[in-house]
Amino acid sequence: MTGGRPELAVGAVARAGGALLLVRRAQPPEAGSWSVPGGRVERGETLAEAVVREVAEETGLDVVCGALLGWAERIGIDHHFVVLDFEVVPVEPGGWAAPTPGSDALEAAWVPLPDIAALDLVSGLEAFLRHHGVLPAPPPGVWV
Numbered sequence: 297m298t299g300g301r302p303e304l305a306v307g308a309v310a311r312a313g314g315a316l317l318l319v320r321r322a323q324p325p326e327a328g329s330w331s332v333p334g335g336r337v338e339r340g341e342t343l344a345e346a347v348v349r350e351v352a353e354e355t356g357l358d359v360v361c362g363a364l365l366g367w368a369e370r371i372g373i374d375h376h377f378v379v380l381d382f383e384v385v386p387v388e389p390g391g392w393a394a395p396t397p398g399s400d401a402l403e404a405a406w407v408p409l410p411d412i413a414a415l416d417l418v419s420g421l422e423a424f425l426r427h428h429g430v431l432p433a434p435p436p437g438v439w440v
Contacts, residue, residue: 302369306346307334307381309365309430310357312392315408316430319354319401321418325375328402331418332381335400347382355395355404359384366428368420381424 309332310317318330333354337346344361351359362383370377386392395404407415409431413422425431 302376302378304337305335305377305379306337306343306350307332307379308347308351308359308361308384309381309425309428310351310359310384310386310392311430312406315406316412316425317351317355317357317392317395318405318407318412318415319395319397320403322400322402325370325372326418328416329418330407330415331421333401333404334379334381336377343380343382347384351384353398354401356398357393357395358387360387365430366424368424370419381428 308317317333319333320330321327333351334347335350335354337343338349341349347361348359351357362385365381365383367381368379370379392406395406397404412425412431422431426433
């Protein structure tokens with residue numbers, strides 16, 4: 297684990313026309329899996345600045361950071377991240393553009409909400425999105 301302490305990270309939840317902005321991670325942990333854009337908060341950076349920077353780096357999109365949606369922890373053998381996920385909106389009043397993957401993303405895409413559960417998502421993302429109302433709750437008797 298870096299420094300032996302949990303690291304602070306942010307995530308961005310961008311919604312448009314029944315789709316969610318997702319990136320396929322190029323770096324560990326969980327490289328190759330899909331996630332919302334995000335990453336570590338740098339020293340001296342506000343949470344909102346980190347959200348805006350991470351979205352731009354991973355998708356090429358310019359956003360405004362909105363309200364805190366929720367938080368999650370990602371704990372592995374070599375990492376412990378506390379992730380604060382924020383809602384974001386586009387800077388341009390005309391709406392969202394097509395994303396372009398950056399150096400930390402293999403792919404970036406607007407994924408229709410019904411298609412998200414079929415993707416190889418990072419651990420806990422589907423449950424987080426359902427818990428916070430981004431995705432609908434699963435049918436009774438179905439566990440995510």
